[in-house]
Amino acid sequence: MEVIICGGGIIGTCTAYYLAKAGIRSTVLEKNELANAASGRAGGFLARDWNSGTSINELAILSYDLHCALAKELDGENQYGFRRLTTHSVSLQKSSSYSKSCHAKLPAWLDGSTIQRPSKIGDVTTNAQLHPYQFCRKLQQVCLEMGVEFMTQTEVVNIKYTPKSKLKTITINGGKELSTKNVVLAMGPWTGIARQWFPSLPRSIYGQKAHSITVKPKTPLTPDAVFISYGESSADIYPRPDGEAFVCGIVQDPLRSENLEPPGMVNPSEGCCKALKDLCSEMSTSLKSGTVNVEQACYLPLTEDGMPIIGRVSDCDGVFVAAGHSCWGILNAPMTGKILADLIVSGKATIDISEFDPGRFAE
Numbered sequence: 001m002e003v004i005i006c007g008g009g010i011i012g013t014c015t016a017y018y019l020a021k022a023g024i025r026s027t028v029l030e031k032n033e034l035a036n037a038a039s040g041r042a043g044g045f046l047a048r049d050w051n052s053g054t055s056i057n058e059l060a061i062l063s064y065d066l067h068c069a070l071a072k073e074l075d076g077e078n079q080y081g082f083r084r085l086t087t088h089s090v091s092l093q094k095s096s097s098y099s100k101s102c103h104a105k106l107p108a109w110l111d112g113s114t115i116q117r118p119s120k121i122g123d124v125t126t127n128a129q130l131h132p133y134q135f136c137r138k139l140q141q142v143c144l145e146m147g148v149e150f151m152t153q154t155e156v157v158n159i160k161y162t163p164k165s166k167l168k169t170i171t172i173n174g175g176k177e178l179s180t181k182n183v184v185l186a187m188g189p190w191t192g193i194a195r196q197w198f199p200s201l202p203r204s205i206y207g208q209k210a211h212s213i214t215v216k217p218k219t220p221l222t223p224d225a226v227f228i229s230y231g232e233s234s235a236d237i238y239p240r241p242d243g244e245a246f247v248c249g250i251v252q253d254p255l256r257s258e259n260l261e262p263p264g265m266v267n268p269s270e271g272c273c274k275a276l277k278d279l280c281s282e283m284s285t286s287l288k289s290g291t292v293n294v295e296q297a298c299y300l301p302l303t304e305d306g307m308p309i310i311g312r313v314s315d316c317d318g319v320f321v322a323a324g325h326s327c328w329g330i331l332n333a334p335m336t337g338k339i340l341a342d343l344i345v346s347g348k349a350t351i352d353i354s355e356f357d358p359g360r361f362a363e
């Protein structure tokens with residue numbers, strides 16, 4: 001049995017990994033470079049218990065545990081910056097002035113005078129982080145050792161399904177055709193384009209442009225993540241073990257797959273990275289005097305109901321989809337990959353995935 005995976009983000013890469021672990025060979029087709037989109041430009045924050053009461057709770061808990069197991073197996077601490085951390089939330093209020101009691105509850109580098117309402121919202125028992133690009137690269141290296149093939153600069157331009165033979169013929173850029181019985185669609189926010197080949201896929205898969213910068217502060221920051229709310233907006237800061245801080249926020253209206261900028265060509269919108277720099281200056285003297293190394297944008301993958309789409313595409317034997325993981329795609333990637341591998345190998349997922357059914361939006 002062989003599998004073709006369309007999309008080399010974290011979801012496609014984790015699927016290839018768990019298939020390889022189960023002894024199944026796969027080929028990953030990636031339009032640009034591995035993890036060039038959200039999977040390489042995300043915060044990499046992981047929380048085990050932040051989704052209780054939602055449909056993704058079990059997925060999140062099991063996936064967090066898989067991340068911890070992978071970090072042990074793959075030396076995550078040294079290979080991709082896996083570590084536990086403490087998490088705070090704060091709000092910014094322009095009119096306020098420096099409050100000693102407020103700042104006493106926060107790490108010293110969060111010294112901005114407009115910081116208000118600090119609250120510790122997570123700790124090292126259930127919060128962790130990793131560098132998502134380095135994680136994908138490490139997993140790719142292990143996959144290559146297990147025989148997985150990665151074809152980059154390879155765009156999936158058409159998929160033809162022949163019900164009688166159950167064969168799927170995938171046309172890639174240049175007109176070359178590849179055939180397989182099992183296809184996984186993991187093209188993140190661009191997955192909606194596959195509806196032209198599989199009409200039972202949801203009409204509404206979106207991408208929401210989000211911005212991020214990395215800053216090398218003048219003095220080192222402690223392992224404390226910060227969720228900031230200011231006005232109608234929000235942003236996050238994740239200090240990383242390599243000394244940089246990843247700062248993200250400033251989202252725009254969601255757009256359907258067919259209206260997105262193509263992979264590799266998603267540029268920051270004017271003023272958005274500058275707004276993140278200004279926010280850093282307001283939050284911390286250390287960040288204010290630091291150097292901005294990266295300014296970038298990418299798409300958060302969304303669905304209409306906020307839940308991911310994971311499972312078999314109805315009426316098309318051997319076609320699977322995993323997309324729309326929203327702001328928890330890094331967290332939920334290992335378990336999603338495992339679910340897909342289990343579905344392909346044994347026809348059954350180890351957890352109830354009915355709430356993620358791709359057919360749930362049928363009109």
Ligand SMILES: Cc1cc2nc3c(=O)[nH]c(=O)nc-3n(C[C@H](O)[C@H](O)[C@H](O)COP(=O)(O)OP(=O)(O)OC[C@H]3O[C@@H](n4cnc5c(N)ncnc54)[C@H](O)[C@@H]3O)c2cc1C
Pocket residue numbers: 006007008009010011012029030031032033034035036037038039040041042043044045046154155156157186187188189190210211212248249263264298299300301322323324325326327328329330331332
């Ligand atoms: C600013 C930001 C911060 C985030 N922080 C976190 C966080 O801290 N923790 C967390 O859990 N999640 C976080 N996320 C969410 C997470 O990044 C995403 O949910 C996850 O990366 C989605 O992975 P993916 O593989 O589905 O999609 P993507 O990463 O978008 O990958 C899809 C891939 O498909 C390829 N592709 C597209 N079309 C084609 C085609 N026709 N042929 C071949 N290949 C194609 C693309 O090039 C791309 O590489 C964040 C997201 C953003 C935007």
